[in-house]
Amino acid sequence: KHESKNRDNYKDYAVDGVLLYSSFLAKEFDVISVAVSGQTKSELKVSNFLQIHNNPNVEDFLGKKLLSLMNYIDEYKKSDLKLNQDFNNLMIYSKELNLKLHELKIKESLRSLLISGILLALQNDAFKASYEKHSKPDNLNKSLITTILAELKEGNVQEKKIQGLEREYSFIKEHEAFTSDVNILKNIIREIDKNLNQFIKTHKSIDVLGQFYIEFLSYANSDTGLGIVLTPPHITELFSDIAGVNKDSIVYDNCCGTGGFLISAMK
Numbered sequence: 001k002h003e004s005k006n007r008d009n010y011k012d013y014a015v016d017g018v019l020l021y022s023s024f025l026a027k028e029f030d031v032i033s034v035a036v037s038g039q040t041k042s043e044l045k046v047s048n049f050l051q052i053h054n055n056p057n058v059e060d061f062l063g064k065k066l067l068s069l070m071n072y073i074d075e076y077k078k079s080d081l082k083l084n085q086d087f088n089n090l091m092i093y094s095k096e097l098n099l100k101l102h103e104l105k106i107k108e109s110l111r112s113l114l115i116s117g118i119l120l121a122l123q124n125d126a127f128k129a130s131y132e133k134h135s136k137p138d139n140l141n142k143s144l145i146t147t148i149l150a151e152l153k154e155g156n157v158q159e160k161k162i163q164g165l166e167r168e169y170s171f172i173k174e175h176e177a178f179t180s181d182v183n184i185l186k187n188i189i190r191e192i193d194k195n196l197n198q199f200i201k202t203h204k205s206i207d208v209l210g211q212f213y214i215e216f217l218s219y220a221n222s223d224t225g226l227g228i229v230l231t232p233p234h235i236t237e238l239f240s241d242i243a244g245v246n247k248d249s250i251v252y253d254n255c256c257g258t259g260g261f262l263i264s265a266m267k
Contacts, residue, residue: 019058087199111216121144148169207259240264
């Protein structure tokens, strides 16, 4: 009594029952469900399923063996279903963030600079633990820029380039939105950490900044005004395949923008 033909005998069959539970839990959560039947090891049957939050579809997941809890969680995080859900949520957030920065009168050319700087600063544990504690906007602005520059030095970026970037990031100290209310920048940092930073940590093979550039360009009069030309992911992946890139390859992109080719090569 492992699985009925129509999966509708919830009381007597393992798969039927576990998918019924999953259908209710999926109204609020992503659900990994495991159906097990058999009285002896030789009779053992296992079915694994994944159902994403608010999605009626249930997918077979990880074969017919019972796995460790960490196996289930790790594979769930890397699954295409999870990626698609997270990516859709990220694109919704990119539109919300773009609109917010538009309302704050931050130029299109500065928006991705701001986001990339915040992402850099969030790599610094001290900044991540302390930015919420700032009560004055000037102190938070200074702390953010100082941390960005420190992370660039840590990454062995040339001093001359760091000096140029310091000038670019100076708008954070000068923009009215960030000098008038400390909570404006705090909220942006908090949201980027929650929505963007976590996505990047989980899904390392996606050119996230490239996707945000595309969204920000939708507000610009033209992409040429920002000097940005993005190669779409299906092209960067195609050329990585054509080049036969593998784990031993060295990849050089002499026109690296958001890193699309490098990310596809890494993948």
